[in-house]
Amino acid sequence: MTDPNFITKNFRYSEFDAEHAPADVKANLHNLCTAVLQPLRDALGRSMIVTSGYRPGDSDSDHRNGKAADVKVAGMSSRELAAFVEDVRHSIDTIGGDDAPWYDQLIWYDSTDAHPDTHVHLGWRGAQNRGMLLHAIRPAAGKTHYERTKP
Numbered sequence: 001m002t003d004p005n006f007i008t009k010n011f012r013y014s015e016f017d018a019e020h021a022p023a024d025v026k027a028n029l030h031n032l033c034t035a036v037l038q039p040l041r042d043a044l045g046r047s048m049i050v051t052s053g054y055r056p057g058d059s060d061s062d063h064r065n066g067k068a069a070d071v072k073v074a075g076m077s078s079r080e081l082a083a084f085v086e087d088v089r090h091s092i093d094t095i096g097g098d099d100a101p102w103y104d105q106l107i108w109y110d111s112t113d114a115h116p117d118t119h120v121h122l123g124w125r126g127a128q129n130r131g132m133l134l135h136a137i138r139p140a141a142g143k144t145h146y147e148r149t150k151p
Contacts, residue, residue: 008038016053016069025054028066032124036103037069040122043088048073051119062104068123078108078118082151085120086133101131108151114140 005012005019007026011033013019018029041048052070055063062068073081089102104123111118115138134146 007033010041010047011037011050015050016066018054018066021054021056021066025056025066029054031126032067032069032122035126036122036124037071040085040088043091044073044084046073051117062123062125067125068105068121070119070121072119078110078120079151081120082106082108082133085122086151101129103131104129105132105134107132107134107136107146109136109138112138112140114138 005014007013007016007030013021013026013029016029018025021029037048048071050069050071052063054066055061058064063070071081072078076084085103085106104125105121106123107121109115109117109119109121121136133148133150135149135151136144136146138144
């Protein structure tokens with residue numbers, strides 16, 4: 001019997017704060033984990049920490065509908081994790097076929113004095129994936145802006 005608390009073999013709904021989320025959000029989290037996070041975790045061969053998952057009140061984010069998560073890996077900077085994702089993305093077989101982008105957005109957030117947390121945002125929209133690779137620039141004051149770049 002399958003444990004209903006697990007999304008995939010290494011991810012639980014509780015890691016995404018989604019134990020009581022609506023069915024459509026849980027379905028989106030299942031797709032995100034199956035297509036992106038679990039294959040990435042398998043390629044890494046180490047645990048990933050979900051720092052932010054389902055955020056129902058976040059109107060400007062795919063987190064609100066279970067289509068994105070922020071993750072980090074102990075011992076890896078966000079830039080190193082983003083580079084790893086880019087290095088392995090063509091070798092991971094996921095839903096969408098060879099020509100479809102593997103993820104919708106990959107955004108890496110570096111640690112700064114004003115923002116010591118570091119993580120990588122990964123999103124998945126299936127056939128609508130844009131394959132956007134962005135670096136978040138977080139000034140001490142003011143709004144975060146994003147640059148298209150390579151890690």
